[in-house]
Amino acid sequence: xxxxxxxxxxxxxxxxxxxxxxxxxxxxxxxxxxxxxxxxxxxxxxxxxxxxxxxxxxxxxxxxxxxxxxxxxxxxxxxxxxxxxxxxxxxxxxxxxxxxxxxxxxxxxxxxxxxxxxxxxxxxxxxxxxxxxxxxxxxxxxxxxxxxxxxxxxxxxxxxxxxxxxxxxxxxxxxxxxxxxxxxxxxxxxxxxxxxxxxxxxxxxxxxxxxxxxxxxxxxxxxxxxxxxxxxxxxxxxxxxxxxxxxxxxxxxxxxxxxxxxxxxxxxxxxxxxxxxxx
Numbered sequence: 001x002x003x004x005x006x007x008x009x010x011x012x013x014x015x016x017x018x019x020x021x022x023x024x025x026x027x028x029x030x031x032x033x034x035x036x037x038x039x040x041x042x043x044x045x046x047x048x049x050x051x052x053x054x055x056x057x058x059x060x061x062x063x064x065x066x067x068x069x070x071x072x073x074x075x076x077x078x079x080x081x082x083x084x085x086x087x088x089x090x091x092x093x094x095x096x097x098x099x100x101x102x103x104x105x106x107x108x109x110x111x112x113x114x115x116x117x118x119x120x121x122x123x124x125x126x127x128x129x130x131x132x133x134x135x136x137x138x139x140x141x142x143x144x145x146x147x148x149x150x151x152x153x154x155x156x157x158x159x160x161x162x163x164x165x166x167x168x169x170x171x172x173x174x175x176x177x178x179x180x181x182x183x184x185x186x187x188x189x190x191x192x193x194x195x196x197x198x199x200x201x202x203x204x205x206x207x208x209x210x211x212x213x214x215x216x217x218x219x220x221x222x223x224x225x226x227x228x229x230x231x232x233x234x235x236x237x238x239x240x241x242x243x244x245x246x247x248x249x250x251x252x253x254x255x256x257x258x259x260x261x262x263x264x265x266x267x268x269x270x271x272x273x274x275x276x277x278x279x
Contacts, residue, residue: 001207004248011132013253016245021137033142037134041148043121044157045174047165050117055162058107058116067103071096084225085243086250087218115162122158198237204244205233212251216258220250 007019028035042048057066072078079096086094106124113119134144147153164170176183209230217223226247 001204001211001248004204004245005252007137008249008252011136013249015129015132016249017129018133018137021133025137025140028138029140034145035134035138035141035143036145036147037138038148039130039134039146040122040126040154041171043118043126044148044154045165046171047118047168049121050115050162050165050168052166054117055166058111058120058162061108061111063104063107063111064100066107067100070103071099081242085221085246087220087222090220114159115165117162118165119158201244202233202237205230208244208248208251209233212247218251218254220254221247 003019003022006022007015010022011018054066054069057069082094083091107116107120110116110119110123134146138144148157172187212218213227213230213234218226226243229243
């Protein structure tokens with residue numbers, strides 16, 4: 001739990017990922033002054049997220065369909081999930097239709113790019129979330145090299161049409177040809193399942209339960225849904241805690257807003273105060 005909360009602070013509440021980086025970051029602190037990060041290599045040269053269907057939809061300018069598909073693919077934050085967890089007023093303010101409208105407007109900005117899919121994901125996911133690992137969590141490192149966003153490399157890759165990357169071999173083949181002496185070193189096998197440490201998630205759930213139970217009623221989440229399940233986290237290891245990361249985020253955000261006097265609060269907290277009050 002403390003890593004998740006620290007990650008939120010270091011990434012300015014702009015990422016639902018990167019908590020595991022904190023341990024690596026703390027280990028490397030005062031040990032190295034230079035790091036290399038492969039940021040954007042997947043999107044710009046390996047065809048991450050690229051499919052024939054997305055190429056077709058971008059080519060036809062079907063922004064609403066693209067937005068609906070992107071939101072629908074995020075199972076953990078699906079409409080049903082958010083309805084169960086979020087306080088009704090917050091749920092209405094963050095409804096799917098609103099999200100699709102905003103996302104479709106952003107999709108439209110990338111329709112004329114040679115590779116619209118890569119352009120969209122680079123300027124949104126890569127720039128706004130992935131970049132928070134090398135440039136926020138590792139901000140203590142003096143020099144961070146990011147070869148894939150070198151100006152010449154970036155301009156070359158972003159000028160190539162989608163068809164170059166549809167078979168997802170461009171990245172590996174280019175590196176193999178450029179550095180044949182290292183061609184025998186295998187890449188990560190992404191089909192290998194992760195460790196799935198259930199004990200870790202059980203501990204996470206219990207720590208969040210101890211933190212929230214008996215405290216002031218949360219105003220951003222449905223207590224009728226959340227509190228019984230947090231109680232169950234204390235009693236059982238079988239409860240699937242799908243909501244933990246989002247609940248931690250919302251609880252931490254609410255505690256921070258409450259602990260700041262209204263007159264001294266940052267501008268970004270004022271919409272929350274206006275909608276849900278200071279108490």
